[in-house]
């Protein structure tokens with residue numbers, strides 16, 4: 001490496017980190033990479049070399065900070081701060097309308113809905129302290145999950161450091177993009193290994209592997225959609241919560257929208273029931289939530305799930321012929 005000053009190195013390291021994050025976003029979330037894997041790897045190697053020459057420039061959230069790591073003996077258990085609940089399902093429009101009618105009986109106030117794509121992946125809880133990722137846990141039985149922090153730290157798209165140095169817990173879904181799934185199964189077939197049935201199983205199998213370098217090698221990503229105790233952060237609706245999650249630097253699925261009534265939701269469902277094959281990740285339905293937290297609080301929870309949300313499930317896709 002030609003002699004460069006510390007300041008030149010610092011400028012180039014910042015530039016490379018910015019570039020590599022952007023390229024990862026294009027690859028994982030937009031499925032529209034603007035550079036080849038070789039170009040990405042070349043920049044990544046340049047960053048590693050600079051960080052080795054100037055260790056004080058290594059940031060926790062550098063794309064390079066997810067390498068190495070010892071084999072885990074097993075996963076510790078983690079008790080969730082609040083239960084990670086499941087969603088009631090709706091399989092047709094009539095059930096969706098019944099959900100809406102029940103809500104209207106629970107509150108006299110006006111409310112709107114948010115509709116979000118139901119990502120077919122693995123639920124995850126991330127805990128950040130002073131903006132740094134300190135713990136990642138699977139849903140488990142909803143009350144106690146598995147500590148998979150070392151694996152989650154090796155997913156490029158999951159920030160190790162938020163844009164704000166705050167204590168916060170967020171929940172979302174870890175998923176494997178369709179393209180990564182196909183590449184992984186092709187490689188496994190060549191190696192005579194059993195292939196994964198679908199991207200969800202591949203994501204779960206990766207995160208539940210005790211060797212963190214397996215996660216490192218496989219291209220997983222995530223979308224986040226819940227802040228635990230969100231109102232403590234000054235947000236009063238699901239829409240505002242999604243905006244804050246994105247502002248903190250976590251990936252948020254951009255297909256979410258605020259809707260007025262069930263008919264709007266029916267239109268949204270039809271749009272994605274048709275369009276989901278074109279998405280770079282699997283979805284298995286639409287999550288419909290009351291947008292306003294004040295109304296969510298009025299509606300509350302049953303033993304199993306919130307009364308203010310429902311998962312509209314798409315009919316299972318016909319097996320690829």
Ligand SMILES: NC(=O)c1cc2c(N)ncc(C(N)=O)c2s1
Pocket residue numbers: 085086087116117118119120121173225287
């Ligand atoms: N079990 C749950 O509560 C949820 C599960 C999921 C999922 N698989 N994908 C997206 C959302 C979302 N956008 O809210 C939720 S919420």
